[in-house]
Amino acid sequence: MSDLVTLRHTASHILAQAVTRLYPGTKLGIGPAIDNGFYYDFEFPSPISEDDLPKIEEEMKKIVKANIPIVKCVFTKEDALSKADVTSQLYKKELIAELPEKDEISYYTQGDFEDLCRGPHLESTGRLQAFKLQKVAGAYWRGDEKKPMLQRIYGTAFATKDELKQYLFQLEEAEKRDHRKLGKELDLFSIQEETGPGLIYWHPKGARLRHILESFWKDEHFDNGYDMIYTPHIGQSWLWETSGHLGFYAENMFSPMKIDEKEYYLKPMNCPFHIMIYKSQLRSYRDLPLRWAELGTVYRYERSGVLHGTMRVRGFTQDDAHIFCTPEQMEKEIHEVIRFSNYILNTLGFKEIDYYVSTKPTKSVGDQSLWDSAIAGLKKALEMEDITNYKIDEGGGAFYGPKIDFKIKDALNREWQLSTIQFDFNLPERFDMTYIGQDGQKHRPYMIHRALLGSLERFFGILIEHYSGKFPFWLSPTQFKIITVNDSETITSFANEIFTKLKSAGFRGEIDNRNEKLGFKIRDAQKQKTPYSFIIGEKEAEEKTLSIRKHGEQENITLNFDEVITLFNKANCKS
């Protein structure tokens, strides 16, 4: 158990001690350390609110200052039960009742407070240097909605004050960048609960960015030897029985629709459709490799509790591709996908990438020798691309084959898995895919699944948070705003002229000629995170110059039109 877990667990005890001092009669639930902090569930004599947290924190500080030793005591089950009875701790009693008869039951005490607990803990309360209470939420006792609703207090704790500060800053920053918040503020997308949770509506500005991203993605795929295909969103049960989805994946699929006595399912994956095209004609080794890409929208059932903005949804568009090749071509193809993925991720602003090779899990299809050679191929391909610091995720492969995952770090140093390259020993067998080899005989092709961004929805969320809504110029839905100082004819005419010329030069923007105060319009462009604004007053209109602001900040630069074009062309370069 790590030091941080012990630290946070002790913090939760100190929280509970403070609460029992301030709110006598409070019944204690449980108080574990969790990722990034700790919590404790309480049944208060009467409910508290977040306004009460400072007071509780003060009390905790007193306990810390008193540096009370934390001592482990051991009881029999019988003694523990009667102790819970005496103190009216009915939730603790329930927990103790479920423990085996013969085990010794440990309590940790600190002064006037004691708590049923396996430990370990810090030696004394004074060791807790840096903590913070964060919020209050409702939580059913033992997560069961038929049981009483308790109040859960969340907090966090770190070894040093600096680490705590850093964490809280990052948290605040993450909240500011929350794609759900920015998505609304910048009018990028919405989710309409009444027409279906987990389904994304791309508003004009979000859709513009998606269009730029899709165009970039498609052009790059054509340039890099891929063909595009389009396949349906539904397929008869025959397809999903053959693919094995109905056997292994049905709980993540939407329920079937009946048409002409046949059952159809929304596709959770594009692969079987790509295979149908492969099988639509006889294939020869001369036709291979085939690299087929599709921006394919798939639907998967996720419990409503786990849905999260555009990041975890029920409908999403995979930037999918399948490569069908001969065994001899495999290494070169994988190498090429690695190179291509790196290039795309770098261009989109993600330079720091970690690579994970996942190996054979316990339950899997395909001979060990197949797995071994495929894994060797994946490693070799990484090394061909001079990537030697990849990590091994032992047993982390899909049941149908090994894979390479690419994880990027965003601006807040958070890790996100994006690209994935997966081998598939399963589907070519299930669909009896073949090609005619040089020997005139039928052979089984190799099949590689790969996605670079994962899904457009999730990637969009990551982009928003990574850039905090300040997208790179080439991805910005609105690249410039022309802000008029008033509606005089000179100003209006110059504003229109500049707008038309910038549009003809291929840039995207708006004129803000609303009858509002200049400051309001400037702040609005800033709030909208528009890369460049031009303020046009009488002086600018007469001199035909442009007073420019970048992200709303005064730059004190005045440019003529040609200089703006030069600036924009430079800004438009992908990173």
Add this chain to the structure above:
Amino acid sequence: MSDLVTLRHTASHILAQAVTRLYPGTKLGIGPAIDNGFYYDFEFPSPISEDDLPKIEEEMKKIVKANIPIVKCVFTKEDALSKADVTSQLYKKELIAELPEKDEISYYTQGDFEDLCRGPHLESTGRLQAFKLQKVAGAYWRGDEKKPMLQRIYGTAFATKDELKQYLFQLEEAEKRDHRKLGKELDLFSIQEETGPGLIYWHPKGARLRHILESFWKDEHFDNGYDMIYTPHIGQSWLWETSGHLGFYAENMFSPMKIDEKEYYLKPMNCPFHIMIYKSQLRSYRDLPLRWAELGTVYRYERSGVLHGTMRVRGFTQDDAHIFCTPEQMEKEIHEVIRFSNYILNTLGFKEIDYYVSTKPTKSVGDQSLWDSAIAGLKKALEMEDITNYKIDEGGGAFYGPKIDFKIKDALNREWQLSTIQFDFNLPERFDMTYIGQDGQKHRPYMIHRALLGSLERFFGILIEHYSGKFPFWLSPTQFKIITVNDSETITSFANEIFTKLKSAGFRGEIDNRNEKLGFKIRDAQKQKTPYSFIIGEKEAEEKTLSIRKHGEQENITLNFDEVITLFNKANCKS
């Protein structure tokens, strides 16, 4: 009744007379004139095949040559029934039995043949100058699959031999151009019956054309003041109840899926989703007009019998847009859509367009005054675009509003409806859409549905047939093929050089360096309808020139690379 209908009806009687002469004991079904011809249903003593048609045609010619007068005779129902009994014409008897008691029942006789018939007919058999039997098919008596299967002979007839010849030529041409046939030959798309009829799989070449079309379409929309949006493919029943689809359109919708106790439907239309985005915030008159376009894939149930290639399907992508505007903006918006539609259709090669304004049907929503002003607006907008020869389709509007349909003529002079501009008085009411007017009050926006191409799938089919697979250069999936005469190093290296240079210049092509005879490779490029082929032999490779063929035809032109680029740039211009 038109002359052609009479003519064809007489042709069907002559067919029946010939059949009863050749196959005594044949029982007669019915024999009407239909679009483009006629048919007659027979129960032969033993089944015939298409090989028998020439013999029947010969017998018909004899009857024509004999110029037998065609005479109408009238009977009572009783007499007609006993006549049917005597001649054992049980199907005729069934028809007679259903006629009202008191009506006189007419027969038409020509020599030894007579047939229950309302007429009218030509005066004598000699008047039939030009006819042709086409095929034999099975047909249930009265279209009821529980009744006996008869054999239906199809034929056609025209006033003159020239018209017949022209029609048969056109028919043959249409068969050659059939998009289902060419779709397979050019490997453009497939339909996989076992995963679902009516669902289109776009293969790499078809998808490439679709991508070019979509890019063109999107760029033009951005340039012409539209925003793009993306919406989900499924929505909860609440949405379809509110839109009225579940009330009026349910039989064309796929059956629902149940998720978390809610029913979801595949969308048959995009409109309600666009309205949800409209309603996601308060709208002001300053925000209008909003023009939102989406390449939205919708699913509609069609009986399997009516499905036809990509033309009539169960899943298709509409090139949809909705315009939300104030009443004052309506005329200008409609005018603009007309201009834009014309431009897009012209660019895609369709110059001949007919316009239809459809007015209020009997069952409809919205006041007469609303309809009147909307129809006046549609007409005015057409006239603003100098279109005065539009036709009126009385009562042909949708129940929710009037519309303008654009019908184009293809290379075979067949008419296809493409663009449609539809007013909607219904959905803004049902969804209670509003905007805040200049007066600070809530107002109802006008809503216009419009599609330029209709659906990408159907338009793709029309394009294939119109161009007979020889797509304009800018739409061609493969614009050029480089055909090597042999695999010598000089030739291979020059072929690669040219390929790379043309690719860098933005053109799409392939190298055919297969170890096949030159003639075979040239014919293959021709069969694939590749616009340009370059044959590269030793001479070309040494002299660095390109011997060029257009659609496989020898052009006897040798060009250097720069000349090819000039040629391609010119060819790449949209019409």
